[in-house]
Amino acid sequence: MSHPPAAGKAVTHDRAALRQALAAILPTELILSEEEDLRPYECDGLSVYRQLPLLVLLPETIEQVQGVLRLCQRLGVSVVARGAGTGLSGGALPDANGVLLSLAKFNRILEMDPQRGIARVQPGVRNLAISEAARPHGLYYAPDPSSQIACSIGGNVAENAGGVHCLKYGLTVHNIQQIKLVTIDGELHEIGGLGLDVPGYDLLALLTGSEGMLGVIVEVTVKLLSLPERVQVLLAAFDDVARAGAAVGAIISAGVIPAGLEMMDKPAIQAAEAYAHAGYPVDAEAILLCEVDGTNEEVSEHVRTVRGILLQGGAIEVRTARDEQERLDFWKGRKSAFPAVGRLSPDYYCMDGTIPRRRLPEVLQAISAMSQEYGLQVANVFHAGDGNLHPLILFDANRPGELDRTEEFGGRILELCVQVGGTITGEHGVGMEKINQMCSQFASAELQQFHAIKAAFDPDALLNPGKAVPTLHRCAELGAMHVHHGQLPHPDIERF
Amino acid sequence: MDNTDNTDHSQQLAEQIAEAAASGRALCIQGGNSKAFYGRLPQGEPLSVAAHRGVVSYDPTELVITARAGTPLKELVATLRAENQMLPFEPPGYGENATLGGSIACNFSGPRRAYAGAARDFVLGTRVINGRGEQLRFGGEVMKNVAGYDASRLMCGALGTLGLILEVSLKVLPLPEAQASLVFELDPASALARMQALARQPWPLSASCYLDGRLHLRLSGTAGGVSAARQKLGGELLADDEGFWAAIREHHDGFFAEPAPLWRISLDAAAPPLPLAGESIYEWGGALRWLRGEQDMQALRALAQQYGGHATLFRHGASREHVFQPLSPGLLALHRQLKQAFDPVGILNPGRLYSEF
Structure with a gap:
């Protein structure tokens, strides 16, 4: 892209010498140095940035991580930590003159404690695997990024990952209890505790979302929530995006905090429907998915209230999922929106700004105008409950100049988000991608x-x-x- | 001073801090001075933030309010109540003059803490002045924001040692439609077990408190949800529900009136009743335990640590030297380096948290 990763430090490290020094800490089979072995690590989920590291390290124990960091500090070698490599901002992009530290072998759930409602896990454990292991106990881990089937909890902490249930259940920072962190000097720190607060500074909050810049996370204790007694989802279709946006405000004004509240615009609806056959109304300009959960009585009351608001707010159609299968179908369309849009075009570029909800109509209008200006199509999916907007810009990297135009367009969307009082990144992180913004x-x-x-x-x-x-x-x-x-x-x- | 004067004092405060930094004079940041009892002994020249007050922006449909640090907590709560909303962490004021800034600097949270979250969980953004006199803005007014380090939440509980809080943006929530509290006669171990069992099930709980052999549970939610939970849980209905929880929150209950040292023990909710002399109150599903009376500090702290927690000498200590549980050498080093990063001369509330910085 137009701003390639910065070149390495002044000192250039010798691969073979570094490999030899590391062999005192790690068994040699845990040190990758051949180009074909390094290749799978050259990028994360943002594959437009690629870079081979000097070496890839695959430690298996905390002591090995400590040893590696101590050595790297002594030799002045840079370290990029990597979880599952699903990040969307190039946060795990390797440094040409440093090592890539993969936490993939830290993949065990160390303790599931339903009594306390916590799970102690290694950082390489997948997000969804935690909820799956907790489910037999009537518990689950709330943050559910779209990539939850693949992304690791260590990466979730590093990025302060969100998901579709943030408005009610918060982000990663609200759902973890303790982490173990190794700093560059090789020291192991326990941060957080088993109570609801700690003495001194809230380092857990500072480290959550710190993008691997402050230390390497080697263990995470997450909070588990009890599965709600009942969950219900409503799907509302609108012939006007602004009206759908207003309905979101009206639901919240009525005192209902939905578990999930998602909006999709027409291009996104059509792509998702073609891909997932979720039963979405393809002629609608916008749809809202509103999920409510709680006790049986609460859910009945909230469904009644939300339905009334949606109809009064001008929805042309409101459906309540008839059963669990239909509820899952409604969500399937939304959760597969990214790959669905991916089928429409050779490449797509996902933006991640957050805006105050009330500014949505003007932001969508401006994006639409820019879309014409750049000649690039955009599909919008929106975590409407918490204001997190994901415009997906469709492009073809093989057409000369299109990638650069896409990037410029994306950058302007993010600057617009800042102008209206929002932020350049709601949940994907800055990484390498948004460093200029x-x-x-x-x-x-x-x-x-x-x-x-x-x-x-x-x-x-x-x-x-x-x-x-x-x-x-x-x-x-x-x-x-x-x-x-x-x-x-x-x-x-x-x-x- | 005119109470309705909402002039922006940030420039003036920044200049005062810059001057103090230049001459190396320590400052003691004050809002309503209602928390002077808390932490190690305040030292330095008082710097009042009280005049820097007022709601900066509030749109109820966004569920976000931004207010200046000197805004009285009571005023903020009333502003929200007028729109049928609330601060979900239910902060105690511990005095009529409590301000928003002080509440955030202490990270004080009330009865709803275990069920909704702490002050730090609802902070979306801050404007602060660091020890160089620079005005900085972190976070913002949106729910999701991962640009830059989360320095806003870092201010929560830092007792002003990292920066003077000028302004705070908070996520707010609707007031529950209905509320009712139930009382059960139980021994301490059974009360703890009961709170734990309930926490693992989807009840509409919003507070719990065990005192004088009685477990008090507050239910909040929709009318139907609260009434159904009431039927299923049984127990005796608490008559003065609002009054009871306010007395617990503000420490107006008789338990807190005694002049004996008051310890605040924050720990794993699953910990059994601690084998310690003195009367106790349990809150937050068992994760917060107030203990009154003289204690062997070392033994108490070792016990709290054994259960994943820590003990604070909250009030009435004979000495205010060791108020907070000591940090491990590694964490202490990180704290000092962070203090240095925000306040290199060491002029902001020095020694209020720990003697070392």
Whole structure:
């Protein structure tokens, strides 16, 4: 893409020498160095960025992770941690001059404690595997990113992953109790506890979503919730996107907090229907999926209330799932929206801005105008309950210039999200992908504060270098290209 | 001072901090000064945030409110109540003058904590001034935001040692349509077991408290949901429901009036009744235990730690030297480095949390 990963540090490390040094810590079969073995690790879920690392390491124990980090700090070698590699922001993109530390072998559920409602798991355990193991006890793990079948809990913590149930049940940060973290000096820290708070700073909150910049997560204790007594979902079709948006506000104003509240626009509906045969009304301009859960009585009352609001709000059709199968079908369409859109076009690029819900109509209008300007089609899926918008830009990377146009279009969508009071990333993280847009969301002093936080944990900046927080120079260079209202952004640093 | 004057004082506060940093003068940040009893002894020149007050934005359909730190908690709660909404963490004020900023800096949460979340769980964004006098904005007014480190939640419970909180954006929730509280006569072990068992099932619980041999459970939700749960759970209906929970939240119950040291033990809810002398109150499904009376501090802290928790000398300590459970050497080092990152000269509430920073 137009901004390739930064080149390695001034010192270039020798692959063979590094391999030999690491062999004192790891059995050699856990160190990959041949190009064909490194290839599968060259990218994460954002495959437009690719880079081979010097080595891939596959430690099996916490002690090995400690040893690796200690050695890397001593030698000044950078370390990029990787879970399942499903991230969508290039957060696990390798560094050409460093090692990629895969946590894939940390794949065991260490303890399932239904009595306490917690599970202690290794970071490589898949998100869905936790809920599956908890289900026989009437429990589940609430955050459910679309990739839950594949993504790992360690990656979820690193990205503060969300899902479709965030409005009611929160993000990863609300659903974990404790982590074990190894810092770059090889120290093992227990962060959090078994109670509902800890003495001192809330490091668990700081580390959740820190994108592998501050330490390597080697164990996670998650909270489990009791499965609701009953779950019901309503599907409402609208002939106008703004009306669907207004209905979302009306549901919340009525005092109902749905477990899930999702919106899709026409292109997304049609793609999902063609792919998943969910029974969606393909002529609608927008559909809303509203899931309510709780006790039997609560659900009955909420279904009645929501149905009334949707009809009053101008829905042309409101369906309540007749049975569990239909409920799952309604969701299947939404959960497969990304691959469904993927079938329409050789490539698609998923954006992840969050906006105040009330600004939705104008944001969709602006996206639609930009879509015409760039000649690129867009399908929108929207976590309407919490304002997290995923515009999917359809493009063909084989057409010269289309990837660059797509990226520019995406960048403008994110800047628009910031302008209306939102953020450039709701749940996918900054990683490598949105590093430039960080310059529009944060001022120099804020970025400097982030760098100071980073230095408090990792003074030599060896963990996941070049990601998540841009250097001020990078922002200044960009700023020279985008001068808004005659004001130079980040004016307080040297120009060159 | 005119109470309705909502002038923005952030510039002035930033200048005061920058000046203090330049001359190395320690500052003691104050809102309504209702939490002066909490933490290690305040030191430094008082810096009042009380005048920096007022709701900055509130759109009930967004479920988000943004207010300045000096806004009185009572005013904020009333503003939300007028729209049929609430602060889900039900913060205690511990005094008439409690402010939003102080509540967040202490991360104080009330009876609903175990069922809805803590103050930190509802913080979406903050504006703060760090120890260099720089105004910084973290997070925002949206529910999902993973751009940059979560420095907003880091402010919760930091007791002002990392920055002066100027403004806070919070997620809010609708007030429940119905509420009722039930009382059961039980011994301590059975009460804990009962709270635990209920937590594993989908009941519309919003608070629990065990005192004087009686377990009090609060149900909140839709009218039908609360009434059905009441039928199934049995027990005796608590007459002054609002009054009871307010007295527990604000420490107005007789238990808290005694001058004996008050310990706050936060631990694994599954821990049995602790073998300690003194009267206790259990809250939060058993995860919070108030203990009154003189204690062997080392033994108490070792016990709390054994159950995955920690003990705080909350009030009436003879000494305010060791208020909080000591940190492991590794975590203490990270705390000092973070303090250094936000407040390099060490002027913001120094020593309020730990003697080392």
